[in-house]
Amino acid sequence: xxxxxxEDDVDAAGYLVKGLTESGHVIEHAEDGERGLQxxxxxxxxxxxxxxxxxxxxxLSLIEELRRMGNMTPVLILSALDDVDERVTGLxxxxxxxxxxxxxxxxxxxxxxxxxxxxxxxVQGTVLHVGDLTLDLIRxxxxxxxxxxxxxxxxxRLLEYLMQHTGQVVTRSMLLENVWDYxxxxxxxxxxxxxxxxxxxxxxxFNSPLLHTVRGAGYKLQEAASTVETG
Amino acid sequence: MSTVGGDVTRQAHGRRxxxxxxxxxxxxxxxxxxxxxxxxxxxIYWSTRDQIESQVDARLRLETDYLINLFKxxxxxxxxxxxxxxxxxxxxGRFYYLDNSESAVAEQTGEALPIRLKSIRSHTTRNMGDVAxxxxxxxxxxxxxxxxxxxxxxxxxxxxxxxxxxxxALLDHTFALVAGATLLTxxxxxxxxxxxxxxxLRRIDSVSRTASEIMSGDLSxxxxxxxxxxxxxxxxxxxxxxxxxxxxxxxxxRQVTNNVAHDLRSPLTRLRNRLEVTLLEERDPQNYRAVLGxxxxxxxxxxxxxxxxxxxxRLEAGLDAIQWEPASIGELANELAELYGAVAxxxxxxxxxDIAADPRYLCNRHLIAQALTNLLDNAIKYTCPQGxxxxxxxxxxxxxxxxVGDNGPGIPEHERERVFQRFVRLENERNSPGxxxxxxxxxxxxxxxxxxxxxxxxxxxxxxxxxxxxKR
Numbered sequence: 001x002x003x004x005x006x007e008d009d010v011d012a013a014g015y016l017v018k019g020l021t022e023s024g025h026v027i028e029h030a031e032d033g034e035r036g037l038q039x040x041x042x043x044x045x046x047x048x049x050x051x052x053x054x055x056x057x058x059x060l061s062l063i064e065e066l067r068r069m070g071n072m073t074p075v076l077i078l079s080a081l082d083d084v085d086e087r088v089t090g091l092x093x094x095x096x097x098x099x100x101x102x103x104x105x106x107x108x109x110x111x112x113x114x115x116x117x118x119x120x121x122x123v124q125g126t127v128l129h130v131g132d133l134t135l136d137l138i139r140x141x142x143x144x145x146x147x148x149x150x151x152x153x154x155x156x157r158l159l160e161y162l163m164q165h166t167g168q169v170v171t172r173s174m175l176l177e178n179v180w181d182y183x184x185x186x187x188x189x190x191x192x193x194x195x196x197x198x199x200x201x202x203x204x205x206f207n208s209p210l211l212h213t214v215r216g217a218g219y220k221l222q223e224a225a226s227t228v229e230t231g
Numbered sequence: 232m233s234t235v236g237g238d239v240t241r242q243a244h245g246r247r248x249x250x251x252x253x254x255x256x257x258x259x260x261x262x263x264x265x266x267x268x269x270x271x272x273x274x275i276y277w278s279t280r281d282q283i284e285s286q287v288d289a290r291l292r293l294e295t296d297y298l299i300n301l302f303k304x305x306x307x308x309x310x311x312x313x314x315x316x317x318x319x320x321x322x323x324g325r326f327y328y329l330d331n332s333e334s335a336v337a338e339q340t341g342e343a344l345p346i347r348l349k350s351i352r353s354h355t356t357r358n359m360g361d362v363a364x365x366x367x368x369x370x371x372x373x374x375x376x377x378x379x380x381x382x383x384x385x386x387x388x389x390x391x392x393x394x395x396x397x398x399x400a401l402l403d404h405t406f407a408l409v410a411g412a413t414l415l416t417x418x419x420x421x422x423x424x425x426x427x428x429x430x431x432l433r434r435i436d437s438v439s440r441t442a443s444e445i446m447s448g449d450l451s452x453x454x455x456x457x458x459x460x461x462x463x464x465x466x467x468x469x470x471x472x473x474x475x476x477x478x479x480x481x482x483x484x485r486q487v488t489n490n491v492a493h494d495l496r497s498p499l500t501r502l503r504n505r506l507e508v509t510l511l512e513e514r515d516p517q518n519y520r521a522v523l524g525x526x527x528x529x530x531x532x533x534x535x536x537x538x539x540x541x542x543x544x545r546l547e548a549g550l551d552a553i554q555w556e557p558a559s560i561g562e563l564a565n566e567l568a569e570l571y572g573a574v575a576x577x578x579x580x581x582x583x584x585d586i587a588a589d590p591r592y593l594c595n596r597h598l599i600a601q602a603l604t605n606l607l608d609n610a611i612k613y614t615c616p617q618g619x620x621x622x623x624x625x626x627x628x629x630x631x632x633x634x635v636g637d638n639g640p641g642i643p644e645h646e647r648e649r650v651f652q653r654f655v656r657l658e659n660e661r662n663s664p665g666x667x668x669x670x671x672x673x674x675x676x677x678x679x680x681x682x683x684x685x686x687x688x689x690x691x692x693x694x695x696x697x698x699x700x701x702k703r
Contacts, residue, residue, distance in 0.1 A: 085553065085554045088554070100538075102534050102537070102538075104527075104531070104534075154566075154569060180566065180570070182597065182600055182604075183597055184542075184601045184604070185535065185538075186604045186608055187535070187605075187608045187612075187669075188571075188574055188607075188608045188611055188612065189574065189577075190570045190573075190574050193574045194570065196577070197573055216524060216527065
């Protein structure tokens, strides 16, 4: 993936460039808003990571400018301002996701992946498939290998989100944000419990598990494959 | 030197006294009242004078008319005799005389002869020989008089004088009274103003002394509140409340700084030691991975602590950045009950939700959710297996309460205030995970919403009640 990083903090940028390069991405780095805008106009990127506060041109204004010019590259906003309202402002300006500093690299990569994936697939179909698992968005039905599975409304949304991000790591805070609309981290394992319940319904009675735990990061819904690290 | 210094201070004090609003106000009132009383008394003075004058004048006219009638009847000797007799009897301080007028002989114009009345400060008699006159050298001739002069047709002038020294004295006395009363009013208002000003200054000085002491660092100082319960006491009490709040804030800030230093040092030390020990000898990659994984967990918990601290600080900083919207509390509670019910069940606990009400409340839903999450996290964390955790919502839109209860170890009564402070962790939970910020955040959220948080004995366990009232 080719990624543009606009971040004025050299240390943070260096760490991000290193981390993302190691996971196989190509990173270009701009240290201020104006330079970022030039690069974004000149090149085509798969996604952009833009810091909220930047010299020369503020991160939000940079995003707004890009959107006005018709550039729809997915943008992840980085900010030291952790506030629900700040988040809303950032998303209104045209950002696609919002991550508060300090963050974990795994959280950032997971979100970045979710963004690009969303941009690539565009409109989802009304029936989602992962292996023999099927979720019908219209009829609110879930089946696995032809057997109907009865899910609570919240479990349904949880599975829907996981299936929309098949093959990607989905972090606990992504689930809390997108399924429950909570923008904070509870200290107890609320998400783990919900996942284990869901797992009990979709995986327990079947041979190959679909819902995997990715250690130190989150969860991944995927057809059993040798590359999956289960834990 | 000290006396000079003292004088200077006294002068400065005097200048301040004259600048006080109490003094200025009393000065204004003094002037107004003096002017008013002077006007009233002045009116009395002038009308008394008029009254006296017209009485004297009437008497003079009467006498003049009588003598002129004698003159008109042509009986000059009788006229002269009448004048002499009157002068000798000398009643009522009156005197009479005829003299040669310097002016031309007035024409005989019918019956009436004009009488001219005037007041004379002092009257000197003149000896006119054949005309009737005062006894020369009569001392009273030098007193202030009121005279009636009439020009007779034969070139003589009839003058009747009426001594007015008594009346004059009365009037002078009245005038002195008026002036004195006015001056007294002024003087008393001045003294009153000064004394009010002084007492105001004294109380202001006590306030400013306390303020200086507070500024020099003694935050425990409070303004003196007297028994009088007047407006000064009212404002002093309010300021004391404010000072109390400021002291609380500063104390908690100091404590937070201390606690931050203390509480972050141990996990950082642990992290450092872990890494150091790992580096002591060669290990296989898997071992390194494991240690790094643990190091990341340590760092995560530090980040979590920092985030919580930042959230609390932001909440305490104020309202401006918070978005308010009506939210359904019952719905929120049900969501949380679903989430935590599952967690409780997993931990072998009984979870009971009693969402009896669904108030609509103007709030920040995320913050309320976070506060309740903290309470539920705690309840589950401190309750042993087979224990019971409850969540209930009761009330209506105007006032409702959310109660989270458990039957864990609870919090001893004397600790219930303290646990709201940041980083405070009770002895028996030192070894369990947590950063001592949970309840601080709950309280910050409650404060922001104008709600209260109360900790009670759940017999056994802890019961946390959040009371909300509808915002006006």
